[in-house]
Amino acid sequence: MDQITRGYSVPDHVPADLVVDVDMYDIPGGREDAQGAWRDLQTRGPLSWSPRNGGHWIATTGDAVFELLRDAKHFSSEYVAIPKIEGKIRMAPIEMDPPDHAAYRKTIMPLFTSDAVDALGEQARALCVELIEEFRASGRCEFIQDFAFKFPLGIFLKMMGLPDEDRMYLRDLVERFVTSPDLDVKIAMEAELHAYIDRALDQRVANPRDDATTMILNATFEGRPYSRDEMKGTIILLLFAGLDTVAGFLSFITLHLAQRPDHAAYIRTQIGDETAMHNVAQELLRRFAIANLGRIMGADYEYHGTQLKKGDMVLLPTSIFNMDPERIDNPDAVDFQRATTKHVTFGSGPHTCAGALLARKEIRIFLEEWLARIPEFRLDPDHPPEARALPLNQVMTLPLRWDV
Ligand code: HEM
Known part of the structure; x- marks a missing residue:
């Protein structure tokens, strides 16, 4: 990374030699x-400072990313998005710190028990097949529009009863x-989302149903009912947490498999073998992480000789x-035979992905149904894919072709 200081405001406590020009919404090479x-x-890290997007630290070693993810005492989750949006509703449990965090997390965990995930998985498989069959016979699709978002969003809507x-x-x-770093855009989008969720909650007040929206409507914290803001924050989190993450991950692995038909062929031969499929998923999760997570300093704190100040934002890139x-x-290689595939793609510590079981189910269903129905597939030579390294990495377009 280039060192730069001119033209940027760098707080006094940040040493000039730790300043790097990194725009987390436009990482070169993404x-x-x-x-x-x-x-x-x-x-060599462990920390650098980027003066962009309001200014923030970046954990720049694997050890630092791992340690800081697990250190909720000093590295608060009150704001997980950079730049931070003041005065917005906190999303529970992801933006809550211990000790309150545990109670908020407990509220949503009934949605992610193995029975609940199995039940949702049946609907997810039907949706997956339906979406693939819409374009299978045409020998082509634009994976992002035709599948990647429709699949997890359909599952979210089923879970919420929307x-x-x-x-x-x-x-x-x-x-x-x-995708927008523009705070005004983010604030406007959030207001629209709140209005949408308010309408859904109002409908459940009138007509309760057996769905997650009604469950959150009836949630309590320390014996009192959730406030409207707590309900909205939880629903917004379930939407955000399960959408771009799953869509992004499925897109990156499909992009990979289009370029490595030998890997697609290998996975086809392993379907039905629990251990082999688990190892496949683990290695793909290791290689194609999505989330780059934000934290905020709750107090001044010295980390390995670097002074961080209360209110400083910190970025933890999982890759x-x-x-x-x-x-x-050889970390760049996808190798299904690796001895260790340890990863933090689902985070680590108290905020470890609550929906990981559901996410794994969605990944498994996708691999099984896609590879069973779509023969060897390839990139469209006239329309190359476009990926971006963002706070949540995304593939923007992914046109695919196969012979029919
Ligand atoms: C491949 C897909 C997914 C990836 C890569 C992923 C990744 C993550 C990561 C890294 C975190 C930790 C955030 C932090 O430390 O600040 C997290 C938390 C969370 N995820 Fe996922 N996630 C995925 C799918 C899902 C799904 C399908 C759901 C369900 C709707 C979900 C629900 C959640 C929730 C509720 C949290 C907050 C947990 C807490 O704060 O205690 N995720 N996820």
Whole structure:
């Protein structure tokens, strides 16, 4: 990373030699290899400072990413998005710190028990097949529009008991929120989302149903009912947490498999073998991480000789851990036979992904149904894919072709 200081405001407590020019909404090299681009921010570390997007620290070693993810005492989750949006509703449990965090997390965990995930999984498989069959016979699709978002969004709507027709409206809202660094855009999108959720909650007040929206409407914290803001924050989190993450991950692995038909062929032969499929998923999760997480300093704190101040934002890029050459040989390669595939793609510590079981189910269903129905597939030579290294890495377009 280049060192720069001129033209940027760098707080007095940040040493000039730790300042680097990194725009987390435009990481160089992200189009070629989004995760590799994040990993390339690795330094001898453990911390660098970017003056962009309001200014923030970046954890730049695998050890630092791992340690800080697990240190909720000093590295608060009150704000997980950079730049931070003041005065917005906190999303529970992801933006709550211990000790309150545990109670908020407990509220949503009934949605992610193995029975609940199995039940949702049956509907997810039917949806997956339906979406693939819409384009299978044409020998082509634009994976992002035709599948990647429709699949997890359809599952979210089923979980919440919301109408399928809302799929594209919600997709558009979330997309603009996640990809724009513009605070005004984010605030406007959030207001629209709140109005949508308010309407859904009002409907459940009148007509309670057996769905997650009604469950959250009836949630309590320390014996009192959730406030409207707590309900909205929880629903917004379930939408955000399960949408761009799953869509992004499925897109990156499909992009990979289009370029490595030998890997697609290998996975086809392993379907039905629990251990082999688990290892496949683990290695893909290690290599194609999505989330780069924000934290805020709750108090002044010195970390390995670097002074951080209360209110400083800190970015934790998960690929710096997953692809750390100190920990793992040839980290860029996808290797289904690796001895260790340890990763922090689902985070680590108290905020470890609550929906990981559901996410794994969605990944498994996708691999099984896609590879069973779509023969060897390839990139469209006339329309190359476009990926970006963002706070949540995304593939923007992924046109695919296969013979019919
Ligand atoms: C491949 C897909 C997914 C990835 C890569 C992923 C990744 C993550 C990560 C890294 C965190 C930790 C955030 C932090 O430390 O600040 C997290 C938290 C969370 N995820 Fe996921 N996630 C995925 C799918 C899902 C799904 C399908 C759901 C369900 C709707 C979900 C629900 C949650 C929730 C509720 C939290 C907050 C947990 C807490 O704060 O205690 N995620 N996820």
